[in-house]
Each structure stands twice: as C-alpha cells, then as structure tokens.
Amino acid sequence: MRSSNRKKKRKWLRWVLLSVLVIMIGAGAYVFSIFQSLSSATDRMHQPIDREVSDKRPEAVKFNEQDPFSVLMLGVDEREGDAGRSDTIIVMTVNPAEQTTKLLSIPRDTLTEIVGRGTNDKINHAYAFGGVEMAMDTVENFLDIPIDYYVQVNMEGFQDIVDSVGGITVNNSFAFESGGYSFSEGQITLDGEEALAYSRMRYEDPNGDFGRQERQRQVIQAVIQEGADISSLWNFGNIFDALGSNIKTNLTFDQMVEIQGEYRAAASNIEQTSIETGSGQRIDGIYYYVVPEEELAAIQASLKEQLNL
Template sequence: MGRRSASPRPRPRRRRRRLSRGAKIALWMGGGFVGLLGALAVAVLIFALSLSSAISSNITTLSSSEAFPKEETRPAPSENGSRTILLLGSDARGAVSAVADQDPDNQRSDVMMVVRIDADRKNVEVMSVLRDSWIEIPGHGRAKANAAYSWGGAPLAVATVENLLGVRIDHVALIGFDGFADMTNALGGITVNNAVPFTRDGFDYVAGANRLNGAQALGFVRERYSFTDGDYQRARNQQEFLRAIATQAISANTLSNPERIFSFTTAVTKHLAVDESFTTQAMFELGVSLRDVRPANIHFFTLPTVGTGMEGDQSVVYLDEGALPAIRDALRTDTLDEYVAGH
C-alpha cells in the first residue's frame, strides 16, 4: 500500500538538561542507559554520588508532541507499576541533538526494541521488532515497521507499537547509530559472543568471543547481508551488543575507573534523546528500583514471526499473528517474564 501523507507536527523548541560531572556519573550509575538494562548496587551508587566536578553536558529532551501521539488515541497507563520503554536506533549520523532535528523522512529506525520493566523490578524483558515486520501503521495501512519513524517520527513509532501490542509506552529513548561506536570506545571496547561468523569492512567476526572497538561494534549491529536469515540474525546481534554493553558497564574495570564511567556517561548523553517526562530524577529513581537486576535477569527475545515474503517489490517479514494475543495478555498481566521463559 502506498504511503499516505501525514499532517505536519509542530516542532517545539527542544530543551537540553545541563548536568554537573558528578550528576552525570550518578545518573549513569542509577539510571540513564543502564537504567534501561538494569542497575547497580546501592553501595556503588553512593560511591558515584560522592564524585563531583564542574563539567556540564546536555541530554536532549523531546517534548510530549515530539515523543508521543495524541493522548486520546493511546492505551491507558499501567496500574501495576510496570514500565515500558521504546528504544529506537536511527540510521542517521551525528550527535542525537542533530539527529532529532533532522527530518524523520530521511531516517529509518533500524533498531526498534520494547524494554519492559516488571512491576516487581526483578526482571527486564527486551523485545526486538524486526525492521521489515509487515504491520499496521496508524493512518498509513500496512507497511514495514521501520517506516513508522520515517513517516511520523517518534509519535508514529509509538502509536504503531501501542497499536500492535495494546500496551502504553511510558518513555521513548532515541539513539543515533554513532552512539553505539562512542559508547563502546568509552568502555575500552566490548566482548560479544558471535553466533554466525562474517566479514565486514575488512574485519573478520569469528564464531565465539570477539573483542570489538567502536567501529567494529557498529559493523556488528548493522550487518545483515552476510546472514541467510538477514534481519533475524541482525536483531540477535543487536541484542548481544546491548548485553555486552551492560556486562562491560558493570564490570570491575569500569566501576573502579571514574574516568571511564564519566567517558561512558558523556557518550550516552551525547547520543541519547528521551521524552520530557523521563527526567533525570525519574531515571535515577528507576535505576535505584532496579538495583537488584543483573545481566542474568535481562531477557532478550524477538517478536515471533512466521517467515518472509514479498509485498509489491518489498521483501517483508510476517508476524506470527497467532502469538500476539498471548504477548498482549502477558504485558497486560505483567507476566512477560513467564511468557519468555515458556517460549
């Protein structure tokens, strides 16, 4: 189905939150990017709060109209305390403040992950939605999932996921692909466990453990043509990348190195944009509530599909429509961890 034009959305002036160096480190330790994946022990958090220095930076903030669709079109907020975050990775280049200012028509969300934080704060589920998933995009009919961001920015991407899953997206986080490289370098590199060997840009990604720098990490999350199942393996690699980032971030080598913590936080804030309700205080409180979560409590999976096909001249991925009711019910009843364990 052809694209239908959408009415232009106002682009309110974007605000940036200024943080001291100590606050930046505290934010990272208590929430921020790690708050999306799990958090650290209280003792480490207190240590971070003791660090201070007058170096400021920016966190890009998206206004409500830049992040979410109209309220009357959305599911009701959760009543059980669970939180759902939509993580979008844009293929545009540069700092996220510049990426967010670019016309979404020139971008695709090559990473679309739904991060679900259980009400009891014991588990975090990260669900990948394949970019070529053939789904209903409100106001446009069926199209590839990654077209939603191109056609309507974060609000249409949120509306698409809410329509698909029947769950309210509480927060939005947008990251430019350059951020993957910068975060990796700030941590001194990461180690990923590669399931399918391939070569990209002259680098051999061997089967098993691979130590990657920033450029190599970016190649790892972007490659799909080397795989017989294309986006399926790319989604698994993106999940493995996040797992590796989380593991390296809470390693002894990072926690014992304040400069590395600060460098990583700088890389995160440079490349991360969040909705205005995801304040630094909200991130901090979420991170503290996740203090007992460890990498083993973070479960990655991909929205079930039944294979690929063609829609016109487009190669697409068809969702397993029969699996969607169980996923929607698991989200509604806060039992997504049980669904993942059983599937």
C-alpha cells in the first residue's frame, strides 16, 4: 500500500515538475519574443545624426557612470510636400544622483537665434530649416546647455501609439470641442484620434500655447503609464510596431537598456515645467514669444545645476 502511495506521489511530482518546465519554457520563449520585437523596433527607430559632441560638454555622456544627460523631444507634424514644424519642443534632463527627471516645455513661437542660419526667428522654425541637427543646435544655444540626444515623434502617427496601448485616460480641466470631438471636463478616456485632437487644441484655450503644452504632456505621460502596465505586455507586438513606425532617435538599443538599468530611480520622479515668464510681441507684424534675458538666465542656471555643469 505504501509502495502504491509512493508511486502516486512520484507520478504527481513528475507532473508538477513537467508543468513547471513547460511554463518556464513558454515564459522564456515569450520573453525572448518580446526582446526580439523590442530590438527590431529600436533598430527601426534608430537614426544617427551627423553632429559632434557639444562644446558645452567636455566629454561624451557615459551611462555606465551615471552621468546626467539631456534629450530634446520633438513632436513634428510631417505633411506631404512640407518639411514640417516641431510644434512640440520639450527638453528632458535626467540626474540619477538627485533621482530627478525634469521636462521643460518651450513655446513654439519663442524668439531666438536659429543657429546655422544667422537669423532670429521662432524656435520651431529651426527644424523646418535644418532638421533635427539645427533644432538641437538652436535649443542648445537658447538654453546654454548641451543637448545630448533627441527623440522625434511623428504627431500624425502618435494616434497609433495611443491605440496600441488601448487608449489613455486624462484629467481635462475644462470642456471644449476640437477636431470634431467634444471633450467634457474631468476624467476622460481617449482613443488615438481623440488624443491627437485633444493635444492639438490651442485657440479656444485661455492659456493659449501653454494650455496645449500641458495637454501634450498629459498625453505623453498617460501613454507611458499605460505602456508600463503589465497588461500591455500581451499587446507588445502592436506597441513596438507603432513605436518603430513613428519615433526616431539617435539613442541605440544598448544605450536604452543602459538607461533603463542605471537611471530607473530618476524616472520615477518627474517634474514638468514650462517657460511662462515671457510675453507675446508683434515684430514686423509677426507674433513672437519673447523671454526676458534675466528670466532666461535663471532657467539656464537651473538646468545647468540639474546636469552638474
């Protein structure tokens, strides 16, 4: 009788071990599939640029030494027959020692020198005149800090990214209509097309471009939150495909892995700000947003402190 019980226990144990082994193999294959898809997406996203290390930085950033770094985030409307404008301009600075990530929004109409063109113009025109490189050089000169990397998002395709994470939820501060949609006040759920219309509304907002910047930051943060949800892993193929099709960056896959490993704590503490100390002025009949020199100097000093410069 005891022998029979021992055989049953061994048989049960074999089934348990076999089940665990099958689950482990399946999980391993799933993780490998995710890794392969992510690697493929980042390869499509990777677009190096012909730009030397900034003279505002003595040497290149070393992620393995946890150097603070900066990223220029551009939201670009790419339309047929037009180079496009970088209507969304956000500078992200990351300091792992302080465990802080700061997002600074720059108004698209900000008057500044367009580096490489020798003229003063709206800062968002830099991309139209000279692409990512001129945009990076111009923002770098404006803020007087090194701009190390860039991430460019195709805003027309951003709706695909929102849809790939199953939509997003944001807290809308007031009711309005835009792009054929009505957005009620309070917490609302948006699909891709709705999120694009929500983030683009400008003229009906009493805060103008600043209100639009706030909605853009809301949408970006909501996408990050939804994408980080464990349930999104089951839809990783669509997510990575949407990212690969609509995002360009000079960061490599290996660098992204290093950032994820070395800067994780800083990513949990995000501070969002915008330049709101300027004033709208008309110069030769054209509207510009002019930032006073003393206010700009204070912003520059804060960013330099964040980057340990």
